[in-house]
Each structure stands twice: as C-alpha cells, then as structure tokens.
Amino acid sequence: MITIxxxxxxxxxxxxxxxxxxxxxxxSDGKSVAVLVNQQIIRPENRPTLMLQEGDQVELLIFAGGx
Amino acid sequence: MDLLQLGSHSFSSRLILGTGxxxxxxxxxxxxxASGAQLVTxxxxxxxxxxxxxxxxxxxxxxEGVTLMPNTSGASTAAEAVRAAHISRxxxxxxxxxxxxxxxxxxxxxxxxETFEAARILAKExxxxxxxxxxxxxxxxxxxxxGCAAVMPLGSAIGSGQGLANAAMIELIIRxxxxxVIVDAxxxxxxxxxxxxEMGCGAVLVNxxxxxxxxxxxxxxxxxxxxxAGRKAFRAGLMQKSGSAIATSPLTAFLxxxx
Numbered sequence: 001m002i003t004i005x006x007x008x009x010x011x012x013x014x015x016x017x018x019x020x021x022x023x024x025x026x027x028s029d030g031k032s033v034a035v036l037v038n039q040q041i042i043r044p045e046n047r048p049t050l051m052l053q054e055g056d057q058v059e060l061l062i063f064a065g066g067x
Numbered sequence: 068m069d070l071l072q073l074g075s076h077s078f079s080s081r082l083i084l085g086t087g088x089x090x091x092x093x094x095x096x097x098x099x100x101a102s103g104a105q106l107v108t109x110x111x112x113x114x115x116x117x118x119x120x121x122x123x124x125x126x127x128x129x130x131e132g133v134t135l136m137p138n139t140s141g142a143s144t145a146a147e148a149v150r151a152a153h154i155s156r157x158x159x160x161x162x163x164x165x166x167x168x169x170x171x172x173x174x175x176x177x178x179x180x181e182t183f184e185a186a187r188i189l190a191k192e193x194x195x196x197x198x199x200x201x202x203x204x205x206x207x208x209x210x211x212x213x214g215c216a217a218v219m220p221l222g223s224a225i226g227s228g229q230g231l232a233n234a235a236m237i238e239l240i241i242r243x244x245x246x247x248v249i250v251d252a253x254x255x256x257x258x259x260x261x262x263x264x265e266m267g268c269g270a271v272l273v274n275x276x277x278x279x280x281x282x283x284x285x286x287x288x289x290x291x292x293x294x295x296a297g298r299k300a301f302r303a304g305l306m307q308k309s310g311s312a313i314a315t316s317p318l319t320a321f322l323x324x325x326x
Contacts, residue, residue: 007113007114007115008113026114026116027116028114028116031124031125032122032124032125032158033114033158034111034154034155034157034158036154041153041154041157043157059113060113060114061111061112061113061114061154061158062111062112062113062114062122062123062124062158063109063110063111063112063122063123063124063127063135063137063155063158063159064109064110064111064112064122064123065085065086065087065088065089065092065095065109065110065123066085066086066087066108066109066110066111066138066140067085067086067087067088067108067110067138067140067225067226067252067272067274067275
C-alpha cells in the first residue's frame with residue numbers, strides 16, 4: 001500500500017494505482033473532475049497510465065456554484 | 068441582429084447569470100433556463116464525495132446554448148488566478164475566464180494590480196478575459212489595451228444589493244471603451260439592470276439578486292426582461308435632459324381668446 005494526500009487528507013491506495021484507479025475508488029467517472037498531481041494538471045488521456053507514488057499530493061477539483 | 072460580441076463569440080442574451088448562493092442545484096438550473104442566459108459563471112472547488120450533487124458541470128452542460136465562464140474566485144494573487152484559469156479551461160473547454168482577485172474578505176474589492184497582471188498574462192495565452200474591477204476608467208482602458216474581451220466594473224460591493232453606486236464612473240468607462248462594459252456585482256433589482264443597459268453597458272452579470280430572491284426563476288425572468296428593455300431603450304436613443312420644462316402640448320392661448 002501507499003499513502004497519498006488527496007485534497008489535503010491522507011488516502012491509502014494499493015501500490016501501482018493509477019489516477020484512473022483513484023477516481024474509480026472514490027466513485028467519480030472523472031468526466032467533470034480536474035486532476036492535479038503535485039500541482040501538475042493531468043489530462044484525461046494520461047490518467048489510465050499515470051501511476052501514483054507514495055506521498056503524491058493529489059487535488060480533485062470540480063465546478064460548483066459561483067458568481 | 069443586436070448581439071453581444073466577446074472576442075469571436077456572440078450572444079443574443081445580455082444577461083450573464085452567476086450560479087452561487089442558490090438554495091439547491093435544481094432551483095439554480097430553473098433560474099438559468101428562465102433567464103435565457105447564454106453565459107453562466109461557475110467556481111472551482113475541491114471535489115467532495117459526500118456532496119457529489121454540488122458538481123454543476125454535468126447539469127449545466129445539459130442546457131442548450133449555455134457557455135460556462137469559470138471565475139478565479141479564491142485567488143488573491145495574479146499567479147493563483149492564472150493557475151485557476153488553466154485548471155478551469157481543462158474542465159470547461161471554454162476560453163472564457165472571469166478574473167476575480169479579491170484578497171480582502173471584508174469588502175471583496177478587486178485588487179487592481181494583481182487583476183491587471185493576471186489579465187495581461189491570460190489574454191496573451193488566448194483566454195477570453197473578463198476582469199472584475201472597481202469602476203476605474205484608467206484601469207479599464209489599460210485592460211482593454213492588453214486584450215481583454217470585456218471589462219466588468221462593479222456596481223457596488225459583491226452581494227450588497229446597493230445597486231449602481233458607481234454609475235458616474237461606469238458611464239465614463241463606457242464612453243472611453245471599445246470593448247463591452249459589463250456591470251458585475253451589487254445589483255438588487257431589475258430596474259437597476261435596465262438602468263445599466265440604458266447607460267450603454269454591453270451586459271449585466273447578476274447572481275445574488277436572483278439566487279436569494281423569493282422566487283429565483285421568476286426574478287431571473289424579470290432581470291432578462293429588464294436587460295432587454297434597457298438595451299432597446301439605449302439603442303432607441305434616450306432624450307436629452309433639460310434643466311427646465313419643455314411643453315409637450317401647444318401653448319398658444321386660443322382658449323383665452325375665444326371663450
């Protein structure tokens with residue numbers, strides 16, 4: 001297992017998990033979610049292959065109401 | 068046809084609607100539909116699996132003819148705003164970005180220096196930059212010169228409902244500007260939106276006035292009608308003001324002469 005930081009909170013994941021695996025774990029289809037790993041934007045086409053590492057900082061962002 | 072031109076995009080609606088502060092997403096969507104708005108603002112926030120219904124991208128993208136204009140709310144520097152813009156573009160696929168940098172939560176006044184810097188960078192990168200600014204004609208002109216698609220001076224403080232407190236300065240901005248001037252923030256009533264349009268604004272952006280109204284969809288419709296009426300009046304050409312009365316009926320004293 002590895003532990004990443006997901007939106008500021010510790011999240012354990014099986015070793016070898018990709019960004020897409022993480023999205024499935026939390027029940028997101030990833031369509032309307034922006035993903036940043038260590039502050040880099042990860043485009044949808046790269047999510048199935050990008051493997052997460054111990055200590056990675058992952059931010060998942062969505063559009064919410066705003067003026 | 069009278070269209071709002073923003074960069075290479077044109078819109079028949081001149082009402083831009085914000086999506087914050089609604090009691091729930093269903094009411095917000097009804098209000099967006101009722102408003103006829105074709106540009107709708109959204110904000111970035113962290114995904115929360117307990118509040119999945121907060122995700123507005125899916126529901127908003129089902130409304131035909133709506134383009135999302137993400138804002139950079141939460142940014143307190145130009146660098147943060149640029150970063151928010153990049154992330155937003157990934158999500159929305161839209162080049163529109165409302166640059167909104169207000170470091171002080173007490174008054175939410177935009178930081179002109181950071182806003183200018185962010186706008187300059189983002190316009191160069193090809194974004195359609197819509198900066199939220201204080202009603203400052205000099206700043207507005209500088210933003211136009213660096214390639215902003217519009218300028219968005221505030222009518223009064225965000226969410227205050229104090230209306231067009233800066234009307235005189237906004238008129239100055241309109242007079243000097245070659246890009247659309249959009250009043251953003253502070254409006255409370257449709258009549259204020261009509262007034263802004265009569266002055267020559269290209270559009271108005273409303274959020275709180277609709278979101279916290281007793282009946283948000285009805286208020287959205289009222290704003291749409293007011294914006295359309297104000298625009299029509301502007302195009303029709305308002306009469307000149309006069310310091311004294313000018314009679315509308317003939318004043319020849321024939322009655323005194325014949326009776």
